Amino acid sequence: MSGTKRYSDVTKPLSPGPSSIQNLDLSEVFLPTQNHRSVEKKPGRKRRLWIGLGLVLTATGLSLLTGLLVWNFHLRSNVTVKRLYVGSLGISDRTFVKEYEDSSSQEFRTLADQVSQQLKLIYSKNSVLAKYFRSSSVQMFSEGDDSAGVVAYYQSEFQLPVPQQKHVDEAIGSVEELSRHERLLLRPVEPLRVRSVTSGALDSRLSKSSLSEREPINVQVQTGGEISSPGFPDTPYPANMYQQWRLRAEPGHRIQLNFHTLILEDDCQQDFIKIYDSLAPIEPRALTEQCGYPHESLSFLSSGHVMLLMLVTNEEKNFPGFRAAYSQIPISKGEGCGGRLTADKGSVSSPFYPSNYPPQSWCEWNIEVSKEKFVKVQFETFFVGNESKNCVGDYVMVNEEKLCGRTLKKTVFTVQSNQMTIRFVSDASIVDQGFSATYEAFVPSDPCPGRFQCSNNICINSTLHCDGWNDCGDDSDEVNCNCEASQMKCKNDHCKPKIWQCDGVDDCGDKTDEEKCAGSCADGEFSCRNGRCISENLKCNQHDDCGDGSDESKCAKSLLLRCSDFTFRCSDGRCISKLNPECDGEPDCEDGSDESNCQCGMPPFRSSRIVGGQTAREGEWPWQVSLHFDRSKHTCGASVLNNRWLLTAAHCVQDDRHIRYSQASLWQAFLGLHTQGLTNEWTVTRNIQQIIAHPNYNKVSFDNDLALMKLDSDVSLNQHIWPICLPSSTYDFPAGQEAWITGWGTTQEGGELAKSLQKAQVRIINSTVCRGLMQDQITDGMLCAGVLKGGVDACQGDSGGPLAVTNPSGRVFQAGVVSWGEGCALRNKAGVYTRVTKFCDWIKQQTGV
Structure with missing residues (x-):
């Protein structure tokens, strides 16, 4: 998000055996003595009698214990359990007819009976399966891919001893091999030609007795549409529910399912969705399992024309659920996946990237560049x-x-040839987002013409060589450098900008830049927040040796101290030493006031474009507000403080010669918004009733750049509209701490406003360093943050939005309000924010928050 001075654009069976053993008190096997002294150190007949009796009783006890163990093992080996396996069976010599969709039709019953006999014959080929098989039943039929044949979805029941479960599971895995290319005779009926069989054990979570299984919902995908969990979005989904959605497209098509919203309990053993490349919950065909509030790609594709979506919930902690859009996509040969590439530069990616790739994909790219050149590919x-x-x-x-996983040890691969082959293969189950890569030809003698070649073969702009930043990713651009006058040399021979010295952050990596700093403490000493130095041995000794409690601020036990600028004041007036104790999930004040008023910074149901940023997920930043002036486009950002008040920047509401930005009635606030111009059920619009700009706002220096807005009516707080936490006046946001900026501002200086909400990660910058960067224009009421390398920053249109920091418990606090900067995302320039901790009392006085 990037102007100068201001960022607004205001222009089951259990064996009793173990419990029997656990309840056995072995001490009862031995007779207690009433007088210990009478049996100590006195050899003789009486002692020998007691020893003999003890040995007999010990042998008896061991025999009893051994008998119990043998009895228990024997009992458990004879305890049988019912085990269900779900699968599909492809039939190549049958034509699908509509009657197969009706389980009460004669056609369905006839074919289902044949399939059951076929399965019995298949199982009979394996001695383990034959021994424990009981029955099979067919749940449904579907057309085969490309209208070829019929697919039967079945469930088989086995009754087996507990120790045999693993062996049966392994035997089931061989079913496909047993049936392959077989035409098993089913006398006296006509034989079936089996094309394929897939089977897997039923997910154990589906057999819980508490689950209420609802009637499956059949969805015809041809025209597209949406499906959602029961009650969505008005009420949470029901408890103890098992619901299936069976999606069918036209043969020759695949199904695409895109989740618009997905908010479930974080624990997948409780609530979860599961998607199958099948019409039945066949585990070897499971594409994904999701719970919580996932942020990765939630777009899934089937290999053929069927898909199953399943939602399972437990008895408590029910959440909003999901909404997903479905559509069908023709399956065409290649589908843009693979082929011959002859250009000297190009790109390749997995099918349908950035959506999750489909199962059972196979792509091959044959790259052939100009002769006399080599090829390299970068992922x-x-x-x-x-x-x-x-x-x-x-x-x-x-x-x-071969390459796999979610990270690569190296990202660039070269061949000493003008030809390269890249192949992508996915199996029948769990899918992922895939990959994107670029390839290019290079002359062997000059692999990076006009650029710097990293040790990992990445090419970077030559100006980035020895600039203090690890642009290569392996630090090879920062090795053997001759430092410039504006740089300092670290002990590890890296060069870093001098302005980074003594900023509280180890930029060198060996702490060179933080040594011998004015006011810094010697080795073996602790640096107090008030500037004093004490011995490291005095930390966490339950005594305030610093005088400000900072030596006890990160200890297991907090101290009661004299109140100061460095201590947290509880509601009872007493102060404690713990650093940032508010809303961290641990009561530290005796009156518990540090954990009161904590309905903020962490939306309900979650247990846990800016320049250079990325698009945020919908609902990811529920305190972000878009302010529109005079019913026009987005003008400034703001944050939600409660159901009535917003926090923004004072410069957003200052009148100019022609426009009265201070007039509340001309402003509208959009809460729960993600994409500009596109509202949904989560979006709420309110007019502004009152604007309160800070009385000491300075239009020249931008000091005290803060304003409050009161909505004309309350809003309902939910997952998409939720307050951010206000920090106490003593809350510490140290230099180097990671923070996030969000907004719809321009994605480059002088550019267009972003359509969707953007986010970018920055870090807090030491105020002394920032004053040097910004020509001493920084006041105590300002906070600096950014990426000094450049490329990431707030920009026009982001003004008034929050600078957000997450505490260790996952709760988000507002550290700053986007205020001003010089340009957008410039190197060695910082974004400047209003320091919220300086204005906590004023905000509370005005709003009562």
């Missing part, structure tokens, strides 16, 4: 399967090197 994103030694499952292969 920009990579999320492909699970990392394993041999990349079992999904993988990418560059020539003969």
Whole structure:
């Protein structure tokens, strides 16, 4: 988000065995003695008698214990359990008819009976399965892919001893091999030609007795539409529910399911959704399992024309649920996946990237660049399967090197040839977002013409060489550098800007830049927040040696101290030493006031474009507000303080020669908004009733750049509209701490406003360093943050929005309000924010928050 001076654009069976053993008190096997002295150190007949009796009783006890263990093992080995397996069976010599969709029709019953007999014959080929098999039933039929044949979805029941479960699971895995290319005779009926069989154990969470299974919902995908959890968005989904949505597209098409919202309990053992590349919950066809409030890609595709979505909930903590859009996509040969590439530069990506790739995909790119040149490929994103030694499952292969996992040890791969082959393969189950990569040809003698070549073969702009930043990713651009006059040399020979010295952050990586600083403490000493130095040995000794409590501020136990600018004041007037105790989930004040008023910074149901930023997920920043002036476009940002009050920047509401920005009735606030011009059920619009700019706001220096807005009526707080936490006046936001800026401001200086809400990560910058960067224009009421490398910053249109910091318990506090800066995202320039801690009392006096 990038102008100068201001950022507004105001222009089951259990064995009794173990419990029997646990309840056995072995001490009762031995007779107690009434007089210990009478049996100590006195050899003789009486002692030998007691020893003999003890040995007999010990042997008896051990025999009893051994008998119990043998009895228990024998009992458990004879306890049988019912185990269900769900699967599909492809039939190539049957034509699908509509009657197969009606389980009461004669056609359905006839074919279902044949399938059941077929399964019995298949199981009979394996001695383990044959021994424990009881029955099979067919739940439904569907057309085969490309209208070829019929697919039967079945459930098979086995009754087996507990110790045999693993063996049966393994045997089920061989069913597909047993049935492959077989035409098993079902005399006296006509035989079936089995094309494929897939089977897996039923997810144990689906067999809970408390679950209420609802009638499956059948969805025809042809025309597109939406599905949502029961009650969404008005009420949370019901408890103890098991609901299926069976999606069917036209043969020759695949299904795409895009989640608009997904908010479930964080624990997947409680509430979860699961998607299958099937019409039945066949585990080897599970594409994904999701719970909580996931932030990764939530767009899923099937390999064929069927898909199953399943929602399972437990008895408590019910959440809003989900809404998802479905559509069908024709399956065309290649689908833009693979092919021959002859240009000297290009890009490749997994199918449908950035959506999750479909299962059972296979793509191959054959790259051939100009002769006399070599080829290199650089992966920009990579999320492909699970990392394993041999990349079992999904993988990418560059020539003969297999790659998988969610990170790569190296991202650039080269070949000493003008030809390269890249192959992508996904199996039938769990999918991921995939990869994107670029390739280019290079002359072997000059692999990075006009640029600097990193050790990992990445090419970067030559101006980035020895600039103090790790642009290569392996630090090779910062090795063996001759430091310029504006730089300092670290002990590790890296060069860093001198302005970073003594800013409280270890920029060198070896603390060189934080040594010998004025007012700094010697080795073995602790630096107090008030500037004093004490021995490190005095930390956490339950005594205030610093005089401001900072030596006891990060200890397990907090001290009661004399109140100061460095201590937190409880509601009873007493002060404690703990640093930032408010709303951290641990009561530290005797009256519990540090944990009161904590309905902020963490939306309900979650247990846990800016320049250079990225698009935020919907509902990710529920305190972000878009302010529109005179029913026009987005003008400034603001944050939600409660159901009636907003916090923004004073410069947003200052009149100019022609426009009265201070007039409340001309402003509108959009809460719960994600995309400008596109409202939904979460978006709430309110007029502004009152504006209170800070009385000491300075139009020249931008000091005290803060304003409050009162809505004309209350708003209902929910997952998408929620207050951010206000810090206490003593809250510490140290230099180097990560923070987030959000807004719809321009994505480059002088550019257009962002359509969707943007987010970017910055870090708090030491005030002394910032004064040097910004020519001493920084006051005590200002806070600096940014990325001194440049490229990430707030910009026009972001003014008034929050600078947000997350505490260790996951609660978000507002550290600053976007105020001003010089340009947008410039190198060695910071964004300047109003320091919220300086104005807490004023905000509370005006709003009662």
